[in-house]
Amino acid sequence: MSQQECRTSPVDSTGYLFGTFRRADGDRRPTTGTVRVEWLELLVSAGSVTRQVVAHEGQAAADGTYVICGVPALATTRVQAWSGRDSTGAFDIEFPTSGIVNFDLTVGRTRYVREQFDSTVSSSDTMASVWLRRGSGRAVGVLRDPIGQPLPNATVTVAGTGQSARTNDAGRFELVELPSGTQLFEARALGFEFLRTPVNISDADTTTLSYALSRRVLLDTVKVRAIRAAAMGRDMAEFESRRRMGIGKFFGPDELSSIDPIRLSDLLFRVPGVRVVPAMGGDRILMRGFGMGAYCSPDLWLDGMRIAYVGSMDSFIPPQWLRAVEVYPRAAMVP
The missing domain is CATH 2.60.40.1120 (Carboxypeptidase-like, regulatory domain)
Structure with a gap:
């Protein structure tokens, strides 16, 4: 698909990613392959809000050029490409207001x-x-x-x-x-x-x-006074009630603000019994299972709904979206 076809495509999103696909060896010759772009979208239906990963794929032409249409403006996307058994890593690209990004990809031996x-x-x-x-x-x-x-x-x-x-x-x-x-x-x-x-x-x-590297900007402390139950709302009041039971590990708004995690794995790394290990698609989160000798992938629930995810949690939930996190090492401990 050409850039002109992207502009006239009847998809909801009007942005696109384009560039040249090359080998990473000495001559950097153009090559064919597949480019995949995915991002997170919120879907509102029947009075509920759900999150889903949307993915678009495209093929590089014989001259190495590629175009991926339908990417929304201001989206943070996960991009990966491959050619045969070789591939790029998975990395993020932020789309500007125009929704158009020119990015050349190189694929090599892995x-x-x-x-x-x-x-x-x-x-x-x-x-x-x-x-x-x-x-x-x-x-x-x-x-x-x-x-x-x-x-x-x-x-x-x-x-x-x-x-x-x-x-x-x-x-x-x-x-x-x-x-x-x-x-x-x-x-x-x-x-x-x-x-x-x-x-x-x-x-x-x-x-x-x-x-x-840029220095982090630290703001002066801002103190806000309010009636706690009214300010938190029902969900946060129930969160605080469960925290007082002393079962599990809890991160409320104050802890999240203090830690300021860049990725979800940065937060879960602080939980006893949780392992954060590097993997191909991003850091993998594992928790110690029954018998204290094996690790397994934990269940993930977001706003009362079980979330199916593959690979890294880091690519699915930005920590900035979170108000509170609860971690339970055993299913029997979940209220």
């Missing part, structure tokens, strides 16, 4: 490594391991603060690889065994905004990266 993360469980138990994306790519770089000074002791990683490093006193880092192609690079440091940005990892050469 191998998959199964990594055991808990020695108390049999190596044949699939719940005790994750698949990670690896390759022969290498990235070196430097992180700086807003005035250009080196940023030491920051953590950097490429999502879905399980490979991470810390910057030295000069702000420099090195990551190895990376899958080539477009991948999601992440960097975090105490007191600075979390950086997540797509990068192109080469098969042929070392990739050089350089970023400046």
Whole structure:
């Protein structure tokens, strides 16, 4: 589909993603493949609001060009592409008011490594391991603060690889065994905004990266006084009632504001018995099951409805949408 056909397409959303699909090897030749774009939408029907993941796919032409139509303006989308057995990583693209984004993709060699993360469980138990994306790519770089000074002791990683490093006193880092192609690079440091940005990892050469992290803006404390039950509403009043029972782990508005999690996994990482492990589609959330020796994927309920999700919770629920979170380690503990 061409850009002109996107403009005349009768779909509700009028934005589109377009670019060129290339190999990540030395000549960066155009190639064919599939590009997938997905985002979260709210559906209002029969007096209820539900959330669903909407996905559009498109094929790159023989010259490597691709167009994905029907993407809403101002949406945060998850993008991934593949060609044969090779693929990019999964990464986010935010669409502007115009709804139009030009983004070139590179796809390269990827191998998959199964990594055991808990020695108390049999190596044949699939719940005790994750698949990670690896390759022969290498990235070196430097992180700086807003005035250009080196940023030491920051953590950097490429999502879905399980490979991470810390910057030295000069702000420099090195990551190895990376899958080539477009991948999601992440960097975090105490007191600075979390950086997540797509990068192109080469098969042929070392990739050089350089970023400046923005300082987090801390506002003065704002105190609000109100009658608690009336201010919270029924749902929050019931939340506080369950919290007083002392069963489970609870994060209310005050805790969420204090922690200010960037991803849901940042919040659940603080819960005893919860494991956050890197996986291909994003960090995977696992909880210790019965017998205290095995881990399993937890059930997820949102506003009283059970949510079916695949892979990472991080791609499904932005923490900024949450007012409160309850975590119960056993089904019998759920009120």
